[in-house]
Amino acid sequence: MFKARIEVTLKSKILDPQGKAIESSLRNLGFTRLSKVRTGKNIDIVVDETEVDKAVELATSACTKLLANPVTEEYEGELFDASGKSVAKFSSPNSARSDAKVKS
Amino acid sequence: MTGKVGVVVFPGSNCDMDAYNAFGSVLDQKVELLWHKETSLNGVDIVVLPGGFSYGDYLRSGAIARFSPIMNEVVKFASKGGLVMGICNGFQVLVEAGLLPGALLRNASLKFVCRQVYLRTETAATPFTSGLEKGQVLKVPIAHGDGNFYADESALKSLEDGDQIVFRYSTADGEITRDANPNGSIYNIAGIVNSRRNVLGMMPHPERASEQILGSAQGKAVLKSVVQSLN
Numbered sequence: 001m002f003k004a005r006i007e008v009t010l011k012s013k014i015l016d017p018q019g020k021a022i023e024s025s026l027r028n029l030g031f032t033r034l035s036k037v038r039t040g041k042n043i044d045i046v047v048d049e050t051e052v053d054k055a056v057e058l059a060t061s062a063c064t065k066l067l068a069n070p071v072t073e074e075y076e077g078e079l080f081d082a083s084g085k086s087v088a089k090f091s092s093p094n095s096a097r098s099d100a101k102v103k104s
Numbered sequence: 105m106t107g108k109v110g111v112v113v114f115p116g117s118n119c120d121m122d123a124y125n126a127f128g129s130v131l132d133q134k135v136e137l138l139w140h141k142e143t144s145l146n147g148v149d150i151v152v153l154p155g156g157f158s159y160g161d162y163l164r165s166g167a168i169a170r171f172s173p174i175m176n177e178v179v180k181f182a183s184k185g186g187l188v189m190g191i192c193n194g195f196q197v198l199v200e201a202g203l204l205p206g207a208l209l210r211n212a213s214l215k216f217v218c219r220q221v222y223l224r225t226e227t228a229a230t231p232f233t234s235g236l237e238k239g240q241v242l243k244v245p246i247a248h249g250d251g252n253f254y255a256d257e258s259a260l261k262s263l264e265d266g267d268q269i270v271f272r273y274s275t276a277d278g279e280i281t282r283d284a285n286p287n288g289s290i291y292n293i294a295g296i297v298n299s300r301r302n303v304l305g306m307m308p309h310p311e312r313a314s315e316q317i318l319g320s321a322q323g324k325a326v327l328k329s330v331v332q333s334l335n
Contacts, residue, residue: 010209014254015288017214066171069164069200071207072254 002047002087004059006077008068009040043067047079055079056088068092107334108134110148112178112194114169115140119155119191119309126311126327127152133331140172149334150187151178153194155247155309165208165250166196175201187231187330188303192248195295195305204298204305205263206255211248212288218247220319221286223294223308224274227267230297231333232304235325241278242271242322244308246286246294251307253289253296263296271295271306304330 010016016038023037045062049055059077068075074092081087109127113120120137127150128135136146140158145151158169169175175197182188182203190198198204211217225233225240236242255263263269271294275284285292287307295306310323 014209015212017210017212017288021214066167067163069167069207071199071205071256072209 001082002049002052002055003080003084004045004047004055004077005080006043006045006059006063006067006075007040008043008063008073008075009038010072011074012038014072052079052088056090060090063092107149107331108136108147109150109152109331110136110138110145111152111154112138112140112174113154114156114158114172114193114197116158116160117154117156117193119193119311122309123152123154123191123311126314126324127331130314130324131327131331138174140169140174142174143177145174145177145181150189150330151181152311153178153188153190153197154311155192155194158193158197161193161250164196164200166193166198166200169193169197170201179203182298182303185300185302187333189232189330190303190305191309191311192246192251192307195307196250198303198305203303204296205259206253206296208250208307209252209254209288210250211252211286216247216249217251217286218245219286220245220313221294221308222274222276222278222284223271224278224280226269226272229267230270230301230304232297232326232330233270234333235329239278241274241276242310242313242325243276243320244310244313244323245319246308247312248287248307251287251289253287253293253307255290260290262299263293266299268297268299268301269293269295270297270304271308 019037079088272292310326313320313323
């Protein structure tokens, strides 16, 4: 048994109006050094498998079939074992987020 | 010839009865409601996926409804050339099901927009607009929070090249302007067809503009076109 934590976000080139609204609110509060706010959703799922590979495969298949829309979204997931230890990571093909993290 | 129209009812549909009334009472067609759990379209000639908030718009608008049992039949029906019309939430279901390209994102304003808008007919060469003229402007309401049409560059190019953009938000005079765009849709796109031209998706509600008492009867021409195309 594993737990998968999946984060679904809009692709970086797609406007995230919620992120923009939050960003402008932060600015109004004086957080002028905070920028590029992006929102997303977090989905936690229990995966009834005994092998890590199979669990990743199953969670990935849920992502591609239902959880993320490949036209506009991408996903990143992490798999945890029963003790809460991270045992695997997975993400959508060509996920741009990981290498766009700290570009200034 | 009188056709038979099937209006699919998902949990959370709320314009199903508007469509039922517009096709049935206004256009005098046979109409039946098709519950989403059904696995047959009962021989209908036109399938309407109505507006509403199927499954509460959870996850993404239309994302869960597209896996309703009846959607397998709708996909088969469309692949045989059957006429399918998705209005508002129905459009969202069609893009999620892959029957139409693109996606519908949160309105750029983040606000739910419910008001009359003007649409310019971009092509009369579809079964849904055959009774209209290219350039004709229709006054029809919108009521949505996720109507911001998006498609990537190659999908947009293929929509344009294939004359598949059916309606664009315009001014009353038919000008395509930024101010006339209620939700941030790319190119002011309000409605599109697939390349085979038998599947239409549009965010505005022609069925809610089918009688003068509703504020406009100009949407009726769209519904009438699709009925007449069965002849």
